[in-house]
Amino acid sequence: MGDWVDEPIVDPTMPVRDRSRFFGTPWPLLGPSDHDTPRWARWLLGGGAVVTGAGGALFTIAVYRTDMEAAGLAVVMVFCIMLLLFGISRPDMGHRQRRYAGRYVVPAQLDSPALDLLARARQAVMEVSGSRVHRLGLLDAIANDVVLPERLWEIASLLRTHTELRAEQAAALAEVMTPELTAVLEAQREALGRSVAAVAGRVRELEAYASRVREADAALRAQELQKSHHRYRDLLAQTGDTEGLRHLIGQAGALTKSLHEEIALGTETIAGDPEPRTGDA
Structure with missing residues (x-):
């Protein structure tokens, strides 16, 4: 029957943004997850990203006056750290799976x-x-x-x-x-x-x-x-x-x-x- 059995069929009333994230996801990842990041941890990581960005901006301004090369390196490092923290703080598939439990069907199951x-x-x-x-x-x-x-x-x-x-x-x-x-x-x-x-x-x-x-x-x-x-x-x-x-x-x-x-x-x-x-x- 092809690979379509691994593609979930979702409730059409589900928000389009979340619905699109179910497609292309291997069906074993749609099962129960025991390693979902707690909400308080996601908020903490998101706040850390904001603080890192603000502190990095101030540090870059201060360094820029004395060493432009070091300032450029600082910008790159701060950007990478913020990207990492924001990525970790985002809800994972386990969170989405619990939120929409019963609103998708995996044909392979x-x-x-x-x-x-x-x-x-x-x-x-x-x-x-x-x-x-x-x-x-x-x-x-x-x-x-x-x-x-x-x-x-x-x-x-x-x-x-x-x-x-x-x-x-x-x-x-x-x-x-x-x-x-x-x-x-x-x-x-x-x-x-x-x-x-x-x-x-x-x-x-x-x-x-x-x-x-x-x-x-x-x-x-x-x-x-x-x-x-x-x-x-x-x-x-x-x-x-x-x-x-x-x-x-x-x-x-x-x-x-x-x-x-x-x-x-x-x-x-x-x-x-x-x-x-x-x-x-």
Whole structure:
């Protein structure tokens, strides 16, 4: 499946600045961190950087009057020390991971059934985003740029829960089975199965939309090919084939109508059900 399984899928409502820092980060670094710098230490280091900068500036001014070379060296040293202290004082990935706990999903941490569904959903979203009709603005930009990331995040979040619950059930099955435990597990399996079916339905909706977009792309390509129809009409006129000429003219009108219909159907598919359905949890 490639390296995409190591790229986290984040909640679209997360601030853009923090969201961008999750991308390109190896997924093991997104796990719990026991070495996060305490807040008081970060404040202390940040204050130290400010004091170092102020003291270094005064020292440089004093030295500049007697030794310009030494003053230049002092500026470089003070800058390096300030850069180091500011860098250490910045919150690390462990801090960000705790702050946004539950608002990102690492595909590599999902089990096989969940990963398969997520791969299908992601592929559908990528097909829509990479389509020509989308790039040319022929589809609803809000639906594609806002609704699609939200749908992908909702699906990924539910699939993470499915993975956790399946692992929990597998651990329970390894214990000594009793009638009470069997009854509990059976009810839980039924609830989980209904949720999985609902998520699979959401994935199929995304795939149906992607299919409509592919058809709209094909209709757009066919319409572009119509630009060379005049050459074929001239060719048929020169050979006296009036029936073939009428066929070409009719086909041009049908293709234009087809393009408009495909774009309209595609937009209705993604915009028609913006709210999660009852029972899709």
